[in-house]
Amino acid sequence: xxxxxxxxxxxRSTIMPFKQPNRLRKEHAHDLIQNVDNFLFDCDxxxxxxxxxxxxxxxxxxxxxxxxxxxFFITNNSTKTREMVMELLVKIGILNVTLxxxxxxxxxxxxxxxxxxxxxxxxxxxxxxxxxxxxxxxxEHIGIGPNHHEIPDPAKFDxxxxxxxxxxxxxxxxxxxxxFNYPKMVVATxxxxxxxxxxxxxxxxxxxxxxxxxxxxxxGTGSFVNAMKTAIARNPIILGKPHRTMWEVLEKxxxxxxxxSCMVGDRLDTDIAMxxxxxxxxxxxVLSGVSDEDLILKYAKSLELGDKNHEEAKCVPDYYAENLxxxxxFIREI
Amino acid sequence: xxxxxxxxxxxRSTIMPFKQPNRLRKEHAHDLIQNVDNFLFDCDxxxxxxxxxxxxxxxxxxxxxxxxxxxFFITNNSTKTREMVMELLVKIGILNVTLxxxxxxxxxxxxxxxxxxxxxxxxxxxxxxxxxxxxxxxxEHIGIGPNHHEIPDPAKFDxxxxxxxxxxxxxxxxxxxxxFNYPKMVVATxxxxxxxxxxxxxxxxxxxxxxxxxxxxxxGTGSFVNAMKTAIARNPIILGKPHRTMWEVLEKxxxxxxxxSCMVGDRLDTDIAMxxxxxxxxxxxVLSGVSDEDLILKYAKSLELGDKNHEEAKCVPDYYAENLxxxxxFIREI
Numbered sequence: 058x059x060x061x062x063x064x065x066x067x068x069r070s071t072i073m074p075f076k077q078p079n080r081l082r083k084e085h086a087h088d089l090i091q092n093v094d095n096f097l098f099d100c101d102x103x104x105x106x107x108x109x110x111x112x113x114x115x116x117x118x119x120x121x122x123x124x125x126x127x128x129f130f131i132t133n134n135s136t137k138t139r140e141m142v143m144e145l146l147v148k149i150g151i152l153n154v155t156l157x158x159x160x161x162x163x164x165x166x167x168x169x170x171x172x173x174x175x176x177x178x179x180x181x182x183x184x185x186x187x188x189x190x191x192x193x194x195x196x197e198h199i200g201i202g203p204n205h206h207e208i209p210d211p212a213k214f215d216x217x218x219x220x221x222x223x224x225x226x227x228x229x230x231x232x233x234x235x236x237f238n239y240p241k242m243v244v245a246t247x248x249x250x251x252x253x254x255x256x257x258x259x260x261x262x263x264x265x266x267x268x269x270x271x272x273x274x275x276x277g278t279g280s281f282v283n284a285m286k287t288a289i290a291r292n293p294i295i296l297g298k299p300h301r302t303m304w305e306v307l308e309k310x311x312x313x314x315x316x317x318s319c320m321v322g323d324r325l326d327t328d329i330a331m332x333x334x335x336x337x338x339x340x341x342x343v344l345s346g347v348s349d350e351d352l353i354l355k356y357a358k359s360l361e362l363g364d365k366n367h368e369e370a371k372c373v374p375d376y377y378a379e380n381l382x383x384x385x386x387f388i389r390e391i
Numbered sequence: 392x393x394x395x396x397x398x399x400x401x402x403r404s405t406i407m408p409f410k411q412p413n414r415l416r417k418e419h420a421h422d423l424i425q426n427v428d429n430f431l432f433d434c435d436x437x438x439x440x441x442x443x444x445x446x447x448x449x450x451x452x453x454x455x456x457x458x459x460x461x462x463f464f465i466t467n468n469s470t471k472t473r474e475m476v477m478e479l480l481v482k483i484g485i486l487n488v489t490l491x492x493x494x495x496x497x498x499x500x501x502x503x504x505x506x507x508x509x510x511x512x513x514x515x516x517x518x519x520x521x522x523x524x525x526x527x528x529x530x531e532h533i534g535i536g537p538n539h540h541e542i543p544d545p546a547k548f549d550x551x552x553x554x555x556x557x558x559x560x561x562x563x564x565x566x567x568x569x570x571f572n573y574p575k576m577v578v579a580t581x582x583x584x585x586x587x588x589x590x591x592x593x594x595x596x597x598x599x600x601x602x603x604x605x606x607x608x609x610x611g612t613g614s615f616v617n618a619m620k621t622a623i624a625r626n627p628i629i630l631g632k633p634h635r636t637m638w639e640v641l642e643k644x645x646x647x648x649x650x651x652s653c654m655v656g657d658r659l660d661t662d663i664a665m666x667x668x669x670x671x672x673x674x675x676x677v678l679s680g681v682s683d684e685d686l687i688l689k690y691a692k693s694l695e696l697g698d699k700n701h702e703e704a705k706c707v708p709d710y711y712a713e714n715l716x717x718x719x720x721f722i723r724e725i
Contacts, residue, residue, distance in 0.1 A: 216607050
């Protein structure tokens with residue numbers, strides 16, 4: 058499959074009509090079923106808080122499929138290939154999923170580099186999934202994996218003398234990496250700083266992973282991206298939501314109509330803002346992940362008060378529900 | 392010594408007169424010697440690009456001392472105690488230095504926590520120098536040092552179950568740490584996120600260390616701070632330049648007059664902006680560290696064009712010179 062992506066998908070600065078979010082009721086649920094052909098689901102915090110599926114998620118999605126709705130799975134999580142996401146969806150019981158239903162940032166990264174005919178080497182802060190997707194696209198890369206065994210004491214390491222840069226590297230990628238550490242930061246910065254020939258790409262910029270009720274917070278790729286942005290002193294190209302790239306791929310491949318599409322997600326600043334950036338007909342926030350009702354009401358309130366911040370306006374969903382199970386209950390008898 | 396710091400020194404939003412920077416000439420140098428009693432020096436990139444002293448720096452400072460000028464050393468570098476900075480200054484040949492001439496961020500951190508009567512525990516991302524300064528102030532702390540030997544494979548570590556938070560921790564500090572890595576990010580974020588009772592303090596926010604001519608770039612504390620700010624979802628209290636705290640301590644202890652003081656530094660956004668934030672009489676940028684002439688001229692140009700960005704206006708120095716040696720040549724015969 059050959060995809061043509063724009064060189065750099067930028068946020069469309071549409072003037073948003075100011076709207077108030079509705080807690081999903083039965084009549085809204087029925088309207089949505091009537092008016093939407095394509096449901097786009099974020100995964101973490103919406104379908105699962107891994108390893109647990111979220112209440113009603115599987116039943117809801119299978120119900121939509123039974124109603125002949127198209128269901129797509131769009132995740133900013135760069136630690137998974139499309140196959141890995143599919144395997145998880147199948148494992149929890151979602152029916153009739155194909156690879157074409159899935160868009161994840163590791164895969165989009167490879168498509169993006171192909172679309173600009175990138176022939177050099179990538180230095181990647183990221184996961185094995187990124188390595189897999191780059192390998193499949195025959196794009197050379199270095200950097201992925203642990204390096205803290207190679208540099209046993211970073212405080213005694215003479216970076217200026219001992220780090221050797223590979224002149225073939227013309228792109229620094231930042232995705233999620235459990236092994237993110239200072240030596241990796243030095244190398245990535247050295248490739249990209251003051252070197253406009255070197256691309257600087259982030260898979261996504263989510264600040265955290267949803268962790269349910271744990272008191273441990275799991276920082277996301279966005280925290281690495283902002284570290285690297287500070288050190289490199291320029292902004293990366295960001296592939297994930299809320300940017301348009303992932304939607305553009307789906308829209309093109311499946312010939313989707315934006316006005317008959319609904320984004321379903323747990324993060325207002327990525328999922329819900331993406332719906333706005335892509336002019337999708339509808340957005341539904343679920344409270345089973347990162348964002349909570351207070352945040353939705355805070356954004357809505359600031360609009361009411363006439364605070365015309367367009368970035369905040371984009372974060373107000375049309376509807377919100379506890380979880381996908383709440384939606385499923387409303388349409389069970391259809 | 393008991394110091395009273397404001398709870399949170401904020402940037403003073405003075406209206407800046409728009410000025411153009413002057414490349415230092417002999418008459419400027421003589422005017423400065425006449426009008427300035429107190430010279431405040433940044434260290435990295437000004438006095439040394441460690442381990443090398445910068446041309447003329449030692450001679451210049453000793454000459455100032457011979458002319459009865461007060462010389463202070465003000466460094467954002469949190470990896471050094473005052474004693475360590477003093478030792479380096481003495482080692483390269485600067486005469487008559489005392490501990491009171493030195494302000495560094497690890498020391499300011501301890502003074503700040505003392506000034507607010509902090510009695511709980513600190514989780515610190517930082518260096519042994521921070522540990523030393525906290526120990527001296529009898530402030531309990533955890534976190535400093537390597538932890539990548541304890542968690543041999545961060546990708547297989549179950550953070551949500553295995554990380555135990557210490558309920559005594561009521562402050563997260565971020566300073567420079569060679570061992571900065573993902574497990575430390577998880578712990579620091581978990582203490583401070585959604586917990587307004589937990590202070591969040593950064594020693595400084597310099598994006599990089601100066602590295603002279605090496606093609607390896609050494610990211611600074613600012614890159615860690617922005618990673619943590621993203622994950623924690625709030626702004627830290629920042630102690631270092633360009634914020635006022637360090638100057639306020641000096642001003643109080645030594646009874647200095649701002650209008651007869653000059654900040655000398657290599658970074659426009661920290662050193663030169665601090666001069667503006669503290670209403671110091673003069674600022675001198677040297678080109679022996681991070682910022683170059685192009686950047687000075689860029690900021691100056693944007694002012695000329697009427698771009699009234701006050702943050703950028705603060706970054707325009709009164710004077711700039713290649714290095715301290717250039718200044719020294721102009722005053723050799725005084």
